[in-house]
Amino acid sequence: MLNGLFNRASSAVSLPQKLLLYFSAIAVMIGLTIYIFMLSLMQWIEDEVNQHELKASAPFAISLFQQGARQPLQIGLHVQAFYSHDFIPEAYGDLSQFPSGFSGEVVDRGKAGLLHEVLSFKLFEDDNLNPQKELFLYRSEFKLDGEMQPLYLVMPADNVELSDEEWQSINVFVLTFICVLFLLFGFAIHKLSQRLVEPVDQLVKQLKSPAEHPKFAVPKQSAAEFSQLSQSLNDYRQQNEMMIKQEQAFARYASHELRTPITVISGAAKLQEQNDAPEFQARQRDRIQRAAHEMQHTVDALLSIVKQEKGTVSHEARALELAEIEKIVQPLSLLAQSKKIELIVDFKHAPVIKPTPAVLRMLLSNIISNAINASDSGQIMVVIDSDHISINDNGHGLNASNKEQHNAQHNSHGLGLLIVDSLCQRYQWQFNLIETQPQGCQAKLTFPLLELKS
Structure with missing residues (x-):
């Protein structure tokens, strides 16, 4: 039933109630087990103490009988010793049926032992219905005047065992203690489960209404x-x-x-x-x-x-050629000339790159266009080396360049820093803007060194 209850799909809010029910069932079983175990343990300890007292009294009783002591022999307050059946009270029953060496509690005549005592245990017992009293018996033998005689050491259970009222008090205390523990543990489990579920419930509510919760948050006391x-x-x-x-x-x-x-x-x-x-x-x-x-x-x-x-294409490394750079720069030369800006290409080394000609053209065209827009005159130097491409201008500096690109981004007149960064990230490139002295700005594209496949 519990498996079916927990396998059923439900919300996190109902989880504390399910956990409480689950652990309550376990707690009831554990409580009953502890109750039966404690009851059996107490009775076993009680029986062992009394049986040990009988065995310890046996040598003393044998010594007194051998010295001529009469039956019944009273040892201490509760122990009686016999070696003849004629002196054993009828209320004790026939004790000769027990073998020599027997030591235990006789619950009913002919039935003995802790198991029978536990199974026949009653919280409320009417002594008038049981004329034969329970007793502890130790059966042995000894020599008297050259003949073997049986030895019976008897201790009435009523004299040494806990009374019915005492057993009732103990049972009430144990049951009350178990119930208190059950309530305390149930409360603790309920609080703990609520604490575990509360963050999940809050996150679910925040996911369902993102407008009301622009930021995800959980209580400070959460895990x-x-x-x-x-x-x-x-x-x-x-x-x-x-x-x-x-x-x-x-x-x-x-x-x-x-x-x-x-x-x-x-x-x-x-x-x-x-x-x-x-x-x-x-x-x-x-x-x-x-x-x-x-x-x-x-x-x-x-x-x-x-x-x-989408992962549908993987470009192989290729060598960048001067002709490709000149083809990219050529359409921009007219714009540069209109502002009396000289556009120079310094091709130092041929780098090995992965971006396609179309992507490289998008990057360089927009960066060079931004450099032209940020300059009024002078020159723009495009430097190509084995590990980087830099565009250096003599314009208004980094602030002006940033402003120009920021306006371009929001007015749809250029690629903008956001898209340049996005394109560079796709190919593991780095894009940096560096202010130069005495004026101007450098846009630098740095890329990893690659090797061409043979």
């Missing part, structure tokens, strides 16, 4: 594991919110990057309808081709990132 669980849930919620913000920022960026070339293509197509001059038509076709090429790169980069997130 350390529950505090760790609430902290883990808070960290998970924070990471989840951060990922949502990243995805929203990424969606804004993707929307802008795709909308811009579409606008260029649509505008160039309309302009073609207004002027049939060959040179004008050629310029518009060139704008359409460049916009389509730009959009193709963006789509490839987005698809590459999505595939990597």
